[in-house]
Amino acid sequence: MTTSGLGKEALNTRNLEMDRASLEQRMETLRHEEPSNQVPLVIPVGVDLDAPDEYKVPEIDGAELTAQKLKAIMAEHGAVIIRGMFPQALMRPMTATIDGVLEACGSHRKVKANLVSEFFNPPKNLSSVMPNGIADLAALRLFSKIGGSALSVESSSVAEMLLQFFEEQGLKDLITQYLGEPPCLSVKKWVLRRSELPMEEAGWHQDGAFMGTEINTLNLWIPLTRCGGDTGAPGMDLIPQRLNKISSADGAAFDWAVSDEEASQGSEYAPSVAPVFEVGDAFFFDHFYLHRTQFRPDIDKQRYAIETWFFGSTTFPKSQVPIAW
Numbered sequence: 069m070t071t072s073g074l075g076k077e078a079l080n081t082r083n084l085e086m087d088r089a090s091l092e093q094r095m096e097t098l099r100h101e102e103p104s105n106q107v108p109l110v111i112p113v114g115v116d117l118d119a120p121d122e123y124k125v126p127e128i129d130g131a132e133l134t135a136q137k138l139k140a141i142m143a144e145h146g147a148v149i150i151r152g153m154f155p156q157a158l159m160r161p162m163t164a165t166i167d168g169v170l171e172a173c174g175s176h177r178k179v180k181a182n183l184v185s186e187f188f189n190p191p192k193n194l195s196s197v198m199p200n201g202i203a204d205l206a207a208l209r210l211f212s213k214i215g216g217s218a219l220s221v222e223s224s225s226v227a228e229m230l231l232q233f234f235e236e237q238g239l240k241d242l243i244t245q246y247l248g249e250p251p252c253l254s255v256k257k258w259v260l261r262r263s264e265l266p267m268e269e270a271g272w273h274q275d276g277a278f279m280g281t282e283i284n285t286l287n288l289w290i291p292l293t294r295c296g297g298d299t300g301a302p303g304m305d306l307i308p309q310r311l312n313k314i315s316s317a318d319g320a321a322f323d324w325a326v327s328d329e330e331a332s333q334g335s336e337y338a339p340s341v342a343p344v345f346e347v348g349d350a351f352f353f354d355h356f357y358l359h360r361t362q363f364r365p366d367i368d369k370q371r372y373a374i375e376t377w378f379f380g381s382t383t384f385p386k387s388q389v390p391i392a393w
């Protein structure tokens with residue numbers, strides 16, 4: 069079966085209760101599992117690194133992508149842009165889906181009364197799987213709302229639709245080969261994003277600073293708006309360099325962040341870049357990659373994106389609340 073895209077039409081054909089039960093089960097499957105060290109780390113922590121021939125964010129065409137190539141590029145550069153990975157016509161309608169989820173999550177009345185729709189049907193165990201239950205979920209919802217984002221799992225139907233889409237696009241096989249075991253996802257690091265205007269300066273960070281480093285990860289960041297560079301819509305500011313340890317948080321606003329001075333003017337790192345992303349591109353990076361939401365004073369356009377972190381199904385950060393796939 070091929071998907072009709074990621075928009076409202078595709079969403080309308082889904083069975084809300086079945087999606088809810090399916091996502092609930094995925095969370096139950098890993099609820100009591102602890103990560104193990106049976107599968108080797110894809111990126112060993114802290115070993116000496118050879119400098120690449122050039123500091124850059126490599127780009128390859130979607131048609132050229134193989135797990136072997138992904139592994140080689142990620143090992144050398146820490147990230148890669150896959151141009152034209154997805155058909156634009158399938159991706160564009162996802163912005164309306166994100167609007168629907170954000171609107172449903174923004175309505176306190178709907179969330180409180182648990183008014184189920186295709187845009188808001190979280191699994192019934194969502195608060196109970198969080199490390200600190202409902203208090204954690206409430207804090208995460210507030211944090212997401214302030215940042216103009218929502219957890220994908222707020223709509224089980226959107227989450228299940230995305231999983232189906234990823235599988236149809238060959239991502240499950242690709243990521244299994246990359247991680248050396250089947251992937252899982254997570255409640256906290258699977259995010260639907262619509263940037264807020266005016267933009268606030270976001271902190272440089274490596275996600276491993278709060279997830280831990282003895283894990284296997286691959287983040288698939290999907291822009292749904294043309295963004296980055298001089299487009300006026302925020303892409304990502306990137307340090308185009310493979311790192312394999314967590315940088316110091318000295319001078320940064322949070323203990324998981326890196327100060328702007330250190331990231332963009334420090335001698336330790338390659339100069340930052342802000343590539344242009346097109347709808348249909350995919351951007352892969354891992355928990356050591358130093359990045360932030362692109363910031364410059366002339367940003368005046370909204371940008372939509374999907375952020376999906378995949379982890380090894382035995383090498384995941386438990387704190388991020390794993391979801392079996």
Ligand SMILES: O=C(O)CCC(=O)C(=O)O
Pocket residue numbers: 261275287289303304359360361362373375
């Ligand atoms: O979408 C963004 O601007 C931020 C994404 C991000 O930080 C991430 O994917 O880890």
